[in-house]
Amino acid sequence: MTFKEKVVPTIRVADCLLVPIQIDLDDKTVEQLQAQLLAEIQEQRVRAVILDVRMVEVIDSYISYTLSETAAMARLMGCRTVICGIRPPVALTLAQMGIELQGFLVARDLEHALALVWSP
C-alpha cells in the first residue's frame, strides 16, 4: 500500500501493526481507515493491530460501529485488535451511551497492549 492511500500512518512493531490515530475521526476517515487496515493486515501478515486513540476526542455510535466491524473483520483474517488510550471523557461518554466497542481487546497503554497481544 502506497503512502498516499493511507489515512493514518502505521508503524510495524515486531509482529504487530501500531496505529496511532492523530486526526479527528469523521465518517469518511473511519471508513478509509477500515479499508487501509484490512489491506495492511493482508499485506503484512501481522498478528495484531493496535489502535492508539489517545488523541481522539469524540467516539460516537457510527465510529464505534465501524471500528467494531473492523475488529470483527480482522479476527476473521486471524488478527487480533487492541484499542488503547481511550481518554477518560470518551470512556465516560461511551459507557453512558452503552457502547461496548465489541471485538476489541482493551488496553491502558501501548505496553499493556503488547502484553495482551503476546500473552498466549
Place this chain on the structure above:
Amino acid sequence: MARKAKELLDIPADDFEMVVRIVREEDIAVARQMAKQLAQGLGFSLADVTKVATAVSELARNIYRYAQTGKIMIRKRLEENGGPTIQVVAVDRGPGIEDVDLVLTRGYTTYERSLGIGLSGIRRLMDFFEVVSEVGTGTAVVVEKRRRKF
C-alpha cells in the same frame, strides 16, 4: 404535536449563536467542532464538552442519513440562579418519524450499518431531551446540557 413540529421547524436561526447547515458528510464534523468550542468557551467540564460534542455528532448524522439536509442550531441560555445551559436544536424537513417511542428504543434502527443507539444514547447524556416529529413535515430534536459545578 403537529403544531409543535411546525413551530420548531420554523424557529428563526437568528436566535442562535451557531448554525451549521448539514448538507455534506463533512458538515457532521464541523457541527461537532462548533459545539465543542461553544461548550469549552462556557467553561463546561471536559466530560460535558465531550458529551455535547457526541450528541451533536449523532444528531447531525441522523439529519444527513435520514433527511439528507437540515440544520444544527446551538445557543446558550442563562438560567436564573444556575449556570449557563447549552441548547441544541436539530431540525430537518425530511420524512419525519412515525413512532417516536419506537425509534427511541435502544437498538432500533432502519439503517443497516449501525448500532441503533444514537438517540437513546444521547438521551442518557443530556439533561433535557425531546423529539418532535411529524411524517411528511420533518423532525426536530431538542437537547440541553447544564453546566455543572465540580
